[in-house]
Amino acid sequence: MRLLKKDDAVNELLNSCNRVGEAYLFGGLVRDALLGSAGVFGDVDIFVSGPLDADFVESISRVHRRTNFGGMRLVVGRYDVDIWELSKSHAFRFERGSQRNIGGLLSTVCFSTDAVAVSLVSGKILADRRFNETMKSRIFGFVSKPNLLEVLQVVRVARIFVKNGVRPGLDVSKYFVDGVNEFGVDQLISAEKKWKGRRLLDKRTVQVVDEYCRGSLSSGFVLDEPWFGDGVLFPSESG
Template sequence: MVSKHDKLHLKKQLQYEVSYLYRRNNSRWKSAVVEMLRDLKKTTERAVFFGGTLRSLLISRLFKQRHGRPRDIDIVVSGNSVDEVKRLFGDRISRTTRFGGLQLCHENWLFDVWPLENTWAFKADHVKHPNFSDLPMTTFFNLEAIAMDVWNEPGYQRQIYSADDQFFDGILTRTIEINREENPFPELCVVRALVMAAELEFRLGPKLVSYVVKHGETLTPSDIEQVQISHYGHQRFHSHLMKDWISFLATEKSSDTEGTHRLPLAQQQRFWSYDR
C-alpha cells in the first residue's frame, strides 16, 4: 500500500533534484542548462518542467543514488506563442516536434519547448483556458503525469502539479500504466512502453498490457526498428526481441487479464541504457 508519507517524501526529493540544476559548480553541463533557463525567464511569464525530465531526475536519485542528467528537457511555457518562441530563440531551433513544439539546442543540450495551449490533449479536447495543473491529465503514461514550476517564488518551494498522484504511485509500485489512452501515435506508445519497462525493470499495468498487445501485434520488426530510430535516434533494443516481448505479453494477458506483468529481460540483449 502506497502511503501519503511515501509520496510526500518523493515530492520533497524531486524538489531538491530540480533545485540542484540551478546550483552552479564545475559541471559544464549544468552551466548550459542554467544559461538556457535564464534566457527563457527573460521572455516567458511562467514555465514548468514536464514529464520524462522529472521522472529521469527522480529515478536516478532513487535507484542509482546519484543526481540525474536527463537526455533532454521538456518545458511548457505560458504567455508565449510558438511564433514568439521562434523569434526569441531562432538561432537555437533544431527542429519542430511531432506535436508542434520546438526543439532548441544549446551546447549539445536539447530542450523541447511548447506553449501550454498547444499541448495535444488540450487541443483535441478543445480546452480554451488550460492551466499547468491540468497537464498531468494529458499524458499517455502515468510516469509522465507530472509537472513542476521552473522558477519558484522567493521564499517558497517550486509548485508540483501531479493531479491524483499517479506519477508517484507508479514510481513507488514500480508499475507503468496508461494515464490517458487517446494518442495519435499508438505505435510510438507501444515502443516507448516496452523500452521504459525494460530499462527501468518496472511492471506493466493491465490496461497498458492490453494496449501493447492490441496495437503491437500488427507491428513488424522493421516497424519497431523505424519507430526507435525516429524517436531515439537509434535502436534501444533488437526489434525482434521487442516483437517477442509483445507475443509474451499476449500470452500472459490470456491467462491473467487483471494483473501486472514484467518483461522476460535478457541483459545482454540491451543496446543502450535508459535516460528518457
C-alpha cells in the same frame, strides 16, 4: 535540474522565461529522473506559464525552428530543447474538456509515467495522482488512451518497461499485445529509430516484453517480476 542550470546558455534561457512566468521541466527527462534510469540525456521539454520572447529565444539557440504544435525546437548549449507556452499546448487542441493549466496538461498525457512536471524556479514537483500511484506500485497505466493503435506508443510501452523498470498494467499490456499483432516485431524495432541514443529494443527484448504482457493477461493480474530469461532483467541504457 542542477545539470541544466550549470549550462550557461540554458540558464540564460530559463532566466528569460522566469521573468514573465515560470518554466517547468516536463516529459521523459522528469520521468527517468523520478522513476529511475541509468544514462545521459540530451532532449529537454520545457513549458512556460507566461509568454515566450521568440526573438530572444532564437538569439541564444544555434538552431531554431517552429514546431507543428506551436512551440519551438532549439539547440541550446549541449541540449536539444522543445519549449512552448503552456496555454498553447498541442494537447489542448484535441482534449477539449481539459483546463488550460498544468493539471489539465498532465491529464492529457498517454501514460501515467509522464503525468508529472517540475518547476525550474522552486524545484516543486507537480504530479497527477496516477503518477503517484505508479511511483508506489511500479505499475503504469493509461491517463489518456489513444483511440487507435499507434506504433510509437506501442514502442514506448516496451521502452518504459525496459528503461524504467515499471510494469505495464493490464490495459497497457493488452495495448502492447494488440500492437505486436498489428505491426509485428520488426516494425516496432524499426520505429524505435525515432529516439536518439542507444536502442533498447531487439527481437529478443520485444518478444520477452510480449510474453510478459501475455502472461499478465492470461493470469488476470500484473505479474510480480519481469522475466527476460537467462537471469537477465533489463538492458542498460546509455542514451
